């Protein structure tokens with residue numbers, strides 16, 4: 525039996541995602557102990573100290589399935605972000621919501637447009653569905669939104685834009701994003717991936733949430749993995765038009781976010797000072 529012959533063509537063309545090596549593995553390999561891991565943009569401060577004191581209760585109740593509707597977390601996010609609850613989709617990391625978007629809108633014959641050097645998961649989710657990935661060349665490691673627009677055709681269902689991007693660390697500014705959004709066909713979803721939004725201090729940076737009312741085809745994704753220091757627990761979310769959220773909700777796993785992550789997210793949202801501290805220690809300082 526040749527399983528490769530019977531596998532989906534899109535899957536065959538993929539290489540497995542290469543995560544940064546765990547610190548323990550590197551310690552064993554090299555016999556060194558003071559390792560600073562930079563590969564995955566994790567939070568060096570860790571999560572809020574409130575987490576340890578408050579997560580025990582979740583463990584006691586872990587024989588029960590988590591709240592599949594993520595009611596409390598969505599309620600708090602809705603209050604803090606000023607968005608309606610039906611616009612929110614919560615995921616097992618923001619990778620999960622990126623994949624949900626791809627599964628709702630992409631299939632063979634359709635395509636997604638990304639920038640050269642874009643966050644690698646966009647290619648993974650697009651190609652695994654047999655959809656085509658169209659890559660726009662960067663200019664000085666910047667996403668070129670004019671060229672991105674020119675790349676969109678009748679079959680383009682999603683444009684993924686990491687803002688800021690990983691690994692280039694570049695971002696697109698408000699004016700360029702708005703000009704772009706005005707011209708994108710309404711049948712094409714624009715996914716602004718704001719995994720690092722908390723770290724941006726450029727006044728020309730467009731907070732995607734402020735554009736959602738004007739552009740129903742815009743989706744903003746965010747994560748608790750970076751500024752909130754919860755990468756291991758896997759928690760992220762999308763803010764979108766309620767119909768897009770409804771469609772994502774139809775295909776997500778019933779309990780896609782575990783109880784520990786839901787509880788940790790609530791606790792983390794209550795400690796903005798910890799986020800601010802993480803942001804303050806982040807800028808690179810060259811001595």
Ligand SMILES: Cc1ncc(COP(=O)(O)O)c(C=O)c1O
Pocket residue numbers: 564565616617618619620643686687688689690717719746747748749755758759760
């Ligand atoms: C640009 C970008 N988007 C999304 C993610 C995914 O984050 P997570 O799935 O941990 O929420 C990352 C993580 O490295 C990222 O760099």
